[in-house]
Amino acid sequence: MVLPEEPGARSLLDQVAEAERDLIAASRRAAPSSDDLEYFDAVIADDGKIEPRDVMPEAYRKTLIRQIAQHAHSEIIGMQPEGNWISRAPSLARKAILLAKVQDEAGHGLYLYAAAETLGVDRSDLYEQLLSGRQKYSSIFNYPTVTWADVGVIGWLVDGAAIVNQVPLCRCSYGPYARAMIRVCKEESFHQRQGFQSLYVLARGTPKQRAMAQDAVNRWWYPSLAMFGPPDSDSTHSEQSMEWKIKRYSNDELRQKFVDMTVEQAKILDLELPDADLTWNAERGHYDYTQPDYDELMRVIKGNGPCNRQRMASRRSAVSEGTWVTEAAKAYAVKQSERMETAA
Numbered sequence: 001m002v003l004p005e006e007p008g009a010r011s012l013l014d015q016v017a018e019a020e021r022d023l024i025a026a027s028r029r030a031a032p033s034s035d036d037l038e039y040f041d042a043v044i045a046d047d048g049k050i051e052p053r054d055v056m057p058e059a060y061r062k063t064l065i066r067q068i069a070q071h072a073h074s075e076i077i078g079m080q081p082e083g084n085w086i087s088r089a090p091s092l093a094r095k096a097i098l099l100a101k102v103q104d105e106a107g108h109g110l111y112l113y114a115a116a117e118t119l120g121v122d123r124s125d126l127y128e129q130l131l132s133g134r135q136k137y138s139s140i141f142n143y144p145t146v147t148w149a150d151v152g153v154i155g156w157l158v159d160g161a162a163i164v165n166q167v168p169l170c171r172c173s174y175g176p177y178a179r180a181m182i183r184v185c186k187e188e189s190f191h192q193r194q195g196f197q198s199l200y201v202l203a204r205g206t207p208k209q210r211a212m213a214q215d216a217v218n219r220w221w222y223p224s225l226a227m228f229g230p231p232d233s234d235s236t237h238s239e240q241s242m243e244w245k246i247k248r249y250s251n252d253e254l255r256q257k258f259v260d261m262t263v264e265q266a267k268i269l270d271l272e273l274p275d276a277d278l279t280w281n282a283e284r285g286h287y288d289y290t291q292p293d294y295d296e297l298m299r300v301i302k303g304n305g306p307c308n309r310q311r312m313a314s315r316r317s318a319v320s321e322g323t324w325v326t327e328a329a330k331a332y333a334v335k336q337s338e339r340m341e342t343a344a
Contacts, residue, residue: 012167016185019170019178044245049175052118060244063237064174065119066135067246069126072112073137076130077311079105081145082154090148097194098151104187111180118176131316139297140227142305149202149209149216155195156269157217157224157262163188164258165228168248177246196265203269217266218274226292228255234294259289 010018040056043049050056079102086102089095113123129135140158145151166185172178202213229235229251241247249257259278266273281288299305 012163013186013189015167016170016182016189019167020182022171044173047245048173049178050173051175059240060246061119063241063244063246064177065116065121065126067237067241068112068116068119068177069121069129069135070137072109072116072123072126073130073135074141075105075109075112077137077315078141080311080314081141081143081307082151084145085148085151088148089151094198101155101191101194104191108184108187111184112177115176115180127319131312131319133303133312136301138227139300139305140223142300142307142311143220143223144307146219147212147216149199149212150220152195152198152202152213153216153220155191155193156199156265157195157220158227159188159192159195160262160265161224161227161258163192164261165254168254171245171248173245196269199269199271203271213269214271217271221274222292225255225258225289226294226297228252228258230294230297231291256286259287263287 037055037057040050040054040060043054050060082098082105083102086095086098089098113126116126117123126135130137140161145154163185166181166188169181170178170185172181199213199217202209204210229238232238232250232252235251238247238250242250263273263278275290278287278289280286300308303309
């Protein structure tokens with residue numbers, strides 16, 4: 001199933017493929033690492049890739065750690081809203097699809113924690129900062145999944161917003177992050193198609209199923225718009241991140257891309273986006289739309305969303321109840337190492 005995207009734009013997967021080719025080409029022409037920060041500036045100016053061995057400004061390193069850690073935390077916490085429906089999926093096929101998707105999200109977290117560790121941090125420390133509330137995750141995962149249709153909408157809108165935000169990260173100036181994003185974006189594209197197909201079936205089902213799909217769209221539209229962060233005028237990190245080419249587009253630019261893409265997809269679904277002011281602006285060449293409630297966004301980020309406490313309690317419980325698994329794995333690894341040494 002091919003989804004329409006932003007009018008006149010290349011497909012998102014085409015952009016990922018092009019970024020992957022450029023990454024491979026950049027690795028072949030990479031210059032030797034230098035201890036001089038002038039080298040860092042030159043690589044950024046040349047649209048090259050900074051690697052873990054390279055000297056980099058401390059602020060650049062900290063910005064990447066914050067962003068990659070938040071991204072990794074979001075993948076892990078993001079397993080919960082959909083995991084809530086694995087045992088209640090309406091068919092064996094839907095259950096298998098959802099299981100595979102939730103497993104993918106765990107894998108994304110793994111890629112990203114590994115990328116963060118190349119910056120000299122330990123994933124256990126990052127994880128502890130998540131559990132203590134010192135590091136955040138995406139606000140979108142603090143909303144409840146109250147019907148089966150919510151699972152489809154998460155795939156279509158939430159993963160759709162994630163793709164729009166993450167495809168430019170395939171060209172991030174930090175090599176390990178960019179390489180991780182190549183695979184993440186390919187898988188997220190599949191997830192979006194899963195969600196779209198699920199909604200397509202519901203929208204053409206019984207009146208009750210169609211109403212359930214529309215209700216889910218109504219509840220998730222504005223939280224999905226808020227995923228791109230505060231407006232550019234209130235964003236504290238975007239300008240510097242764009243100078244370092246960690247980000248390629250501002251929050252407002254990405255939000256507009258998402259709106260333009262999603263309107264066309266909603267037409268195929270025959271579902272309405274809940275915005276009476278959503279209209280095509282021929283002069284701008286984009287859709288005009290109502291901004292999300294940024295005050296609500298800040299409340300959710302600060303821990304006061306519908307499910308913040310539930311999400312963190314569940315994660316802390318998983319850590320507590322799963323400690324024995326980690327300890328057993330470590331003990332087994334030690335025993336295997338000792339056996340190999342003895343055999344040698």
